Amino acid sequence: MGIRQCGKTFIVQHFAAAHYKTVVYINFIKQPERINAFVGSKDVNVILLNLSAQIQGVSFTPGDTCFIFDEIQECPEARTSLKFFKEDGRFDVIATGSLLGVQGYGDEKKKQRRRLVELKEPGINSVPVGSEDIIEMFPLDxxxxxxxxxxxxxxxxxxxxxxxxxxxxxxxxxxxxxxxxxxxxxxxxxxxxxxxxxxxxxxxxxxxxxxxxxxxxxxxxxxxxxxxxxxxxxxxxxxxxxxxxxxxxxxxxxxxxxxxxxxxxxxxxxxxxxxxxxxxxxxxxxxxxxxxxxxxxxxxxxxxxxxxxxxxxxxxxxxxxxxxxxxxxxxxxxxxxxxxxxxxxxxxxxxxxxxxxxxxxxxxxxxxxxxxxxxxxxxxxxxxxxxxxxxxxxxxxxxxxxxxxxxxxxxxxxxxxxxxxxxxxLNLEPEEIVLESIDVDAVNALASEIIKE
Structure with missing residues (x-):
């Protein structure tokens, strides 16, 4: 995530092209119809089936395919799906979004629609805690x-x-x-x-x-x-x-x-x-x-x-x-x-x-x-x-x-x-803190002796 126009899309496409045989790029602003693939079931197989119906000629190869979800703030359902992609484990996913969208700002009508969906299917648009490695990107220093x-x-x-x-x-x-x-x-x-x-x-x-x-x-x-x-x-x-x-x-x-x-x-x-x-x-x-x-x-x-x-x-x-x-x-x-x-x-x-x-x-x-x-x-x-x-x-x-x-x-x-x-x-990295390990066995042994006495 990061400020608009800091190069998020370029860098993730560059990285994915260098490390995967197949890159599936989805931009939820330019391709709003792709949102439909994520509405409803979050089962990865269902999502893949929906995407294959929308994107002609694409194949999804486990271990060799990377999905890029660009402008993910426009599709909270896709962000929720990250949890299920991680649990599934067959495909890597890189998502990008502006700070605004990631932090919860957005069109009020869209928010109302999502609240209605949430009432029908609790947790359907929740943030996937523990399923994301978040990197904030900045303009060039x-x-x-x-x-x-x-x-x-x-x-x-x-x-x-x-x-x-x-x-x-x-x-x-x-x-x-x-x-x-x-x-x-x-x-x-x-x-x-x-x-x-x-x-x-x-x-x-x-x-x-x-x-x-x-x-x-x-x-x-x-x-x-x-x-x-x-x-x-x-x-x-x-x-x-x-x-x-x-x-x-x-x-x-x-x-x-x-x-x-x-x-x-x-x-x-x-x-x-x-x-x-x-x-x-x-x-x-x-x-x-x-x-x-x-x-x-x-x-x-x-x-x-x-x-x-x-x-x-x-x-x-x-x-x-x-x-x-x-x-x-x-x-x-x-x-x-x-x-x-x-x-x-x-x-x-x-x-x-x-x-x-x-x-x-x-x-x-x-x-x-x-x-x-x-x-x-x-x-x-x-x-x-x-x-x-x-x-x-x-x-x-x-x-x-x-x-x-x-x-x-x-x-x-x-x-x-x-x-x-x-x-x-300027080196502003936090100083390293290295603690000596505690000898748990010695502490347990000492406590046992005290109890016996």
């Missing part, structure tokens, strides 16, 4: 963007080595990587705009691709959103650039519309988040773990889940400004959103530190069991809050800070500085 542009793995490995050893990146590679990062910021990680750029080298064509994608997202806002939220979702979405343009980037409802209130717009924000279009970064005024326990649910920033969406929303000419380095007062917001993009694609929850005194750190992450602040600068600006935190370790419990900006690798005490293009190298 910066490393994948480098692959798409044909950059050698040797270059990426050189960056990794410099990162591990905290040694400056060679000048030629450093300059080239800054150029690639500017390209990534202007194009983003959605596959279609990237492919358009690789074919045409034309940013106007990239913009056309984004306009088409944004239209599809806005169509979803009408198709899937609850009626009470439909009038407000676009207002929330369209307000993101001006929310990030403020010195205080906290999301404010009255910036969506004068007099705006949380009870009006909270559902709309949740919809956008469930759609995978935005990600929220929650405030905490404590630099400690666990961050989730210290986060304030009602104080947050909102970023686009892919940097390309924000750049398109900023309007014509912004891509040229980015490539030429003329970002004006908005450069901080763009590079903050780039960091949010990176962390989101690493499947991280987002947090930032801010106190009423004005102290602020852009992001907080967990690295090797510690809370590590991340500061993000478009250029080389000094961060006063970083100095304050590092100068008072007993108060803030911070041992290390990483600052990203327009410079090479360097270290000043507990402050590690990295170029912005190295954000993707």
């Amino acid at each position: 910066f490393e994948e963007f480098l692959w798409a542009n044909g950059l050698s793995e040797d270059v990426v490995e050189t960056l990794r080595k410099c990162y591990r050893e905290e040694k400056p990146v060679p000048a030629g590679i450093h300059v080239a990587m800054k150029q690639f990062l500017n390209l990534y910021v202007t194009i983003g990680g959605l596959p279609e705009p990237i492919n358009v750029f690789l074919k045409t080298n034309n940013m106007n064509e990239v913009s056309k691709a984004y306009k088409s994608i944004l239209k599809e997202y806005r169509d979803d806002m009408v198709k899937y959103a609850p009626d009470k939220d439909k009038p407000h979702i676009r207002e929330c979405f369209n307000s993101i650039p001006k929310q990030l343009a403020k010195d205080n980037k906290k999301f404010q409802y009255n910036k969506v519309k004068p007099g705006g209130r949380s009870d009006t717009y909270l559902g709309s924000l949740q919809w956008l988040e469930d759609a995978g279009i935005i990600c929220r970064c929650y405030n905490t005024d404590i630099t400690g773990l666990p961050m989730e326990g210290n986060a304030k649910d009602n104080v947050f920033k909102v970023y686009t889940a892919d940097i390309g969406l924000l750049v398109e929303m900023l309007g014509p000419g912004v891509r040229a400004d980015i490539l030429q380095g003329n970002l004006g007062g908005f450069k901080g917001a763009i590079y903050e959103n780039l960091m949010a993009d990176t962390l989101h694609k690493k499947e991280q929850n987002l947090y930032y530190f801010q106190k009423d005194s004005g102290m602020e750190l852009d992001f907080l992450v967990r690295i090797n069991g510690e809370c590590v602040p991340l500061e993000v600068k478009a250029k080389t600006a000094q961060a006063k809050s970083v100095k304050t935190v590092l100068n008072h370790p007993e108060k803030y419990k911070v041992k290390h800070v990483i600052k990203f900006g327009d410079f090479n690798i360097g270290r000043d005490g507990q402050l590690l500085t990295l170029p912005n293009y190295m954000q993707f190298l």
Whole structure:
């Protein structure tokens, strides 16, 4: 599952074609008549019989046939059938769906029909718990963007080595990587705009691709959103650039519309988040773990889940400004959103530190069991809050800070500085926890002796 247009259909078709002799592809939006094959009995043999009547010339060979159920949110009956396909065991099934459909949004008339079916046949449209391996897919991150542009793995490995050893990146590679990062910021990680750029080298064509994608997202806002939220979702979405343009980037409802209130717009924000279009970064005024326990649910920033969406929303000419380095007062917001993009694609929850005194750190992450602040600068600006935190370790419990900006690798005490293009190298994998096994036999034997005594 994943945001629309992130490449789900392409990747599963590519995988299936490489590993199976027969691929049966069903798209429940383009081929709604296929839904009928799943209505009623969920016996796999019955489903296969129904499909063979609809699809001429296809044969289903156990072990060599893969079914792809695309846009499965349009056919809950097909999703329920996954349990029975798994129990049957003869065929592999890959299902894809947008986050919206998977998480239960949809046309009210369809929901009513499904509720009627559910009343007649309890459990017929239930989610097959334990029968799915769920993978969330994201647009390309910066490393994948480098692959798409044909950059050698040797270059990426050189960056990794410099990162591990905290040694400056060679000048030629450093300059080239800054150029690639500017390209990534202007194009983003959605596959279609990237492919358009690789074919045409034309940013106007990239913009056309984004306009088409944004239209599809806005169509979803009408198709899937609850009626009470439909009038407000676009207002929330369209307000993101001006929310990030403020010195205080906290999301404010009255910036969506004068007099705006949380009870009006909270559902709309949740919809956008469930759609995978935005990600929220929650405030905490404590630099400690666990961050989730210290986060304030009602104080947050909102970023686009892919940097390309924000750049398109900023309007014509912004891509040229980015490539030429003329970002004006908005450069901080763009590079903050780039960091949010990176962390989101690493499947991280987002947090930032801010106190009423004005102290602020852009992001907080967990690295090797510690809370590590991340500061993000478009250029080389000094961060006063970083100095304050590092100068008072007993108060803030911070041992290390990483600052990203327009410079090479360097270290000043507990402050590690990295170029912005190295954000993707952050290792945010949970630390391994290996426990010694308990000698159960010894415990049992000891208990037996005690009882005898």
